[in-house]
Amino acid sequence: MPQHYFEELDYLPAEEVLAWGIRTFSDSFGISTSFQKSGMVILDMAFRLSPNVRVFTLDTGRLPEETHAMIDMVRARYGAKVEVVTPDPREVEAMVRQHGSNLFYTDPSLRLLCCHVRKVKPLERKLAEFRAYAVGLRRLTSNTRNEIRKVEVVKGAIKLAPIADWTRQEIDGYIQRHGVPTHPLYARGYTSIGCAPCTRATAEDEDERAGRWWWEQDARKECGIHFTANGTVGRQLDVLIQGVSPAPGARAH
Numbered sequence: 001m002p003q004h005y006f007e008e009l010d011y012l013p014a015e016e017v018l019a020w021g022i023r024t025f026s027d028s029f030g031i032s033t034s035f036q037k038s039g040m041v042i043l044d045m046a047f048r049l050s051p052n053v054r055v056f057t058l059d060t061g062r063l064p065e066e067t068h069a070m071i072d073m074v075r076a077r078y079g080a081k082v083e084v085v086t087p088d089p090r091e092v093e094a095m096v097r098q099h100g101s102n103l104f105y106t107d108p109s110l111r112l113l114c115c116h117v118r119k120v121k122p123l124e125r126k127l128a129e130f131r132a133y134a135v136g137l138r139r140l141t142s143n144t145r146n147e148i149r150k151v152e153v154v155k156g157a158i159k160l161a162p163i164a165d166w167t168r169q170e171i172d173g174y175i176q177r178h179g180v181p182t183h184p185l186y187a188r189g190y191t192s193i194g195c196a197p198c199t200r201a202t203a204e205d206e207d208e209r210a211g212r213w214w215w216e217q218d219a220r221k222e223c224g225i226h227f228t229a230n231g232t233v234g235r236q237l238d239v240l241i242q243g244v245s246p247a248p249g250a251r252a253h
């Protein structure tokens with residue numbers, strides 16, 4: 001389908017965008033979520049439309065315990081199978097051996113390497129199973145996300161962001177109306193939730209994503225899943241990735 005076809009979907013309400021994805025792609029469609037508020041809204045909406053919708057999530061190996069509790073809760077409440085995607089242990093081992101467990105605090109390119117090994121690559125492997133998937137991305141969460149479209153083609157897959165134009169108040173309103181469970185860390189002042197060592201609570205006057213990689217100055221608050229690093233950091237990252245990638249044909253033990 002040509003890209004311009006999806007521009008028309010940009011004006012539809014979230015439920016209709018999601019219903020279109022589920023109806024059009026059936027088993028080749030999935031909800032990608034890390035169980036933050038916006039992801040829970042998408043998940044809840046999807047289960048109201050279809051109890052068999054596929055749900056998948058990334059377990060980076062560095063998630064807070066509360067996120068594991070959310071996985072169990074979603075399984076129990078929605079009857080969702082929740083497909084858990086994990087990084088290649090060979091790549092994690094090579095990375096940790098060369099750069100240490102907490103490499104992300106050292107340098108932005110090493111932080112991106114960790115996100116690449118623990119998030120970007122496993123997600124790319126999982127997405128090969130789908131023709132389309134939905135995420136809870138919103139345009140207003142930071143200035144790196146202003147251009148998000150509700151339906152666009154990304155690396156050959158169709159990516160839906162049905163609540164791209166929702167405000168924080170609309171998210172909270174939906175959660176309240178439908179009694180959607182929320183991640184326990186929100187009650188402790190978190191406004192965006194990722195891996196435990198890379199996320200902190202935020203102050204009232206801070207951006208929603210200010211608690212992610214808070215030690216990095218002037219860096220994009222992104223892990224590379226939705227945006228690609230470029231410039232000097234991007235080139236450093238390419239070199240680092242080569243250093244931890246298993247040799248072609250190598251087998252896991």
Ligand code: SF4
Nearest residue numbers: 104114115118195198
């Ligand atoms: S958020 Fe932190 S721990 Fe998680 S993958 Fe990225 S750098 Fe690694």
